[in-house]
Amino acid sequence: MKRWLPLVLFLVLVGFFAKGLFLNPREVPSPFIGRTAPAFTLPLVGDANASFAPADMKGKVWLLNVWAPWCVSCRREHPVLMQIARSGRVPIVGLNWKDKEREAEALLERTGSPYVAVPDDLDGRVGINYGVTGTPETYLIDRAGIVRMKHVGPISNEVWQKRFDPKLRELGL
Amino acid sequence: MRSYRIKRILLVLLLVCVQPALAAETVVTKEAQPNAEDPAIEARLINLAEDLRCLVCQNESLAGSHAELAEDLRREIREQMKAGKNDGEVVDYLTERYGDFVLYRPPFKPVTWLLWLGPVLFLGMGGVAWYMTLRHRRVTGNVPVDEKRLATAAQLLEEDQ
Secondary structure (H helix, E strand, O other): OHHHHHHHHHHHHHHHHHHHHHOOOOOOOOOOOEOOOOOOOEEOOOOOEEOOOOHHHHHOOOEEEOOOOOOOOHHHHHHHHHHHHHHOOEEEEEEEEEOOOOOOHHHHHHHHOOOOEOOOOOOOOOHHOOOOOOEEEEEEEEEOOOEEEEEEEEOOHHHHHHHHHHHHHHHOO | HHHHHHHHHHHHHHHHHHHHHHHHHHHHHHOOOOOOOOOHHHHHHHOOOOOOEEOOOOEOOOOOOOHHHHHHHHHHHHHHHHHOOOOOHHEEEHHHHOOOEEEOOOOOHHHHHHHHHHHOOOOOOHHHHHHHHHHHHHHHHOOOOOOHHHHHHHHHHHHOO
C-alpha cells in the first residue's frame, strides 16, 4: 500500500492537470447569472429618436446578443440567429457594441436582421456594465428580467441544442 | 573549467537582476500617455491596474495591455477616480461586472482557501514525509549485526586475497 502512495498522488495530480487542460479559459463565470440584468436606455440603430431599455421586455423571455459589424465570428453566427428569429421561439435584441464606423444599419439591411431591436452602444459602456469581454456574447434573460445564462462566443446549431434549448424548456418555451 | 562555470553563474545572476528592470520599463512606456490634467490620478491608475487582469489578453495586466477593452476599462477607472472613488470602490466596480477573475490577487474566501493555503499544506505534507523517512532510517539503522555472517564475509574477503 505504502509503495503505491506516490503513484496514486501522481495520478491524482495528472487528473487535475488533464481537467485544466480541457477547460476553456474564455469561459469566465459571469457574476450576473441569477441577478437582474443591468438597466440601460440606448437609441436604436436606424432610428435615433426611438430607444430601447431592458424593461421593455418585461414579461418575455429574450436573448441579448452583443455583436458588432466589425466582428468576424458574429457573421458566422448570423445565419443561426436568423434561423432562431424565423422560428419565433424567443426574441433577440442585438446590442450593437462599439460600432465606430457606423456600419450596423447598412450591414443589417444587406444581410437581413434577426433582431427585434438594435440598441446602439457606441462608447461600449453598456457592454462593460454587462461584463462583456468580446463579441459575440449572448445573455438569456427571463420574464422577471433576471439573467439565466451567458454564452461566450458564436452560437452554433450545436451550442443552441446543447445549452440554450434545455434552458428555454426550463422556462416553458 | 572552474572559471567558465563561475562566469556562467554570474551571467545568469545578471540576467535575473536586469529582467525586472526591463519589464518595468516596458510597462511604463506602453502606458506612457501622461495625463497632463492629473498625473496623480494616472499614477494611481497604473498602480491599481498592475494588479488587474486584462479580460482579452488574459495574461496581461490592465495597465500594460493594448486591447481596446483594456483602454475602455482604464478610461472608466480614470473617470471614477476623478469622481473621487477610492481604489477599493473601483475594484468593487470591476469585480461586480467581471467577477474575481479580474483580480491577480484573488480574495481570501472559502472557495480560494485551498489556493491560498495549498502551499502551506504541501510544505506540511513534505515535512511529515521527511520526518517519517528520518525516523524509519534511524530504526532500521540500529539493526544488531549478525556476528556469524560478519565472520563469513571476512573469511570470503581473505580467501579472495
